[in-house]
Structure formats: C-alpha cells, structure tokens
Amino acid sequence: AAGVIQSPRHLIKEKRETATLKCYPIPRHDTVYWYQQGPGQDPQFLISFYEKMQSDKGSIPDRFSAQQFSDYHSELNMSSLELGDSALYFCASSPVAPRPQETQYFGPGTRLLVL
Amino acid sequence: DAKTTQPPSMDCAEGRAANLPCNHSTISGNEYVYWYRQIHSQGPQYIIHGLKNNETNEMASLIITEDRKSSTLILPHATLRDTAVYYCIVRVSFQGGTSYGKLTFGQGTILTVHP
Numbered sequence: 413a414a415g416v417i418q419s420p421r422h423l424i425k426e427k428r429e430t431a432t433l434k435c436y437p438i439p440r441h442d443t444v445y446w447y448q449q450g451p452g453q454d455p456q457f458l459i460s461f462y463e464k465m466q467s468d469k470g471s472i473p474d475r476f477s478a479q480q481f482s483d484y485h486s487e488l489n490m491s492s493l494e495l496g497d498s499a500l501y502f503c504a505s506s507p508v509a510p511r512p513q514e515t516q517y518f519g520p521g522t523r524l525l526v527l
Numbered sequence: 528d529a530k531t532t533q534p535p536s537m538d539c540a541e542g543r544a545a546n547l548p549c550n551h552s553t554i555s556g557n558e559y560v561y562w563y564r565q566i567h568s569q570g571p572q573y574i575i576h577g578l579k580n581n582e583t584n585e586m587a588s589l590i591i592t593e594d595r596k597s598s599t600l601i602l603p604h605a606t607l608r609d610t611a612v613y614y615c616i617v618r619v620s621f622q623g624g625t626s627y628g629k630l631t632f633g634q635g636t637i638l639t640v641h642p
Binding site: 416443445447454455456457460468470500502504506514515516517518519520521523 | 561565568569570571572614629630631633635
C-alpha cells in the first residue's frame, strides 16, 4: 500500500539558511499534518491543512510557514534556521473518509541538522 | 484534549502478552482513545483506536473500561520487533468541516521485549 512520502530524508543546513521540506500524502487523503520531534522529545504538532486550507496551528515559529497545494502535497518552509530547529520533522495524512474517526498515517520523517 | 498518564517503561518476554495501561480520567464523551507506537526514530505507527467498546485488529486489542477513564492496549504475542515507545492519545474527533485531528503526544511507555 502507498505510504506518505517525505523529501528529503536528511538535510544539513547552516544557521540562518532556509529549508523546504516536502510531504506527499497517501492518495485520496485530503488532510496533512506536520510534527516536529526534537532529540529525546515526543512529537509536537506544528500545523495542519484540510482541503488546502490551514485547519489548525500549534507551536510553529513565525519563521516557519507551510501550505498545501492543489494536488494535496504540502511544503514546510523554514527560514532563518537556528540550531534548535535540528529535529525530525514528520508529516502525516488522513483520509477523506471515514469521519469522524480519522486516522493519521505518518511518513518516515525528514531529519534536519542545523550547524 | 484530555491528558493521559502512562508508565514510563515496561518489559515483556517474547511470545508473551504485553499489556500497556493508560489513564485518561478527564476524557470527554466525544473523545476517542488512540494508540500509536514509534520504533526508534521512525514515523509513529497507528495501532488501534476506540470510543467505548473494546476493539481488536490484526495488531492489537484495546480494552476500554466502562467509565472510559482508563484503557489497556494488549499485544497478544509480543516479538522483539514490538520494542518501541507506545503512545496513548485522547483526542476529539473530526467535527463539521474542520479537522481537529492534531495528535498530542505525551510521554509514552517504552516497551522493551526481551528474548
């Protein structure tokens, strides 16, 4: 079965650089979520999109922005990178149906290292 | 979303049943209990979810108490590959035209399955 695809899988950036993470949801999934997991921490919700509109927002820094495109893929844009942004970034998607018991399926993550 | 409490760690012998408890005493009537697990730095994996009835799938069983204040995830025949962090998450279901689907990960239980 198709899974959530994230690219790149690994990314190394310098401080103050920008990074773009991409997420391709499972086909026919209309909702995308982004989570950040710092070293030794639990995943923390950043932001979500439902039918290409932002649906919820968590503790996402103002330096980060995201969007969902017409083909439902999503991109997380991170600017002015800081050392503390080094983390695993997971994308998850959930299907159109059944509601209300939507289940999120996670991608393998992008490991970002900021030097 | 309701807060959950899980033991920080548990051990289980290979081939035996693993019973992972979760306390969610402040759960509301419209909140589901979800279980996810994360195997070392991989994306969290959905296991099972339920509202008030016991549930079973190919991976596990979920037992929810009648008052819904606690639940137990049962892995009937644990294997070494079940070693992971198990998260019990309580969240409100999808409502109307907006997704409230963010997952709030707590501390989780580190399950170690040993030979």
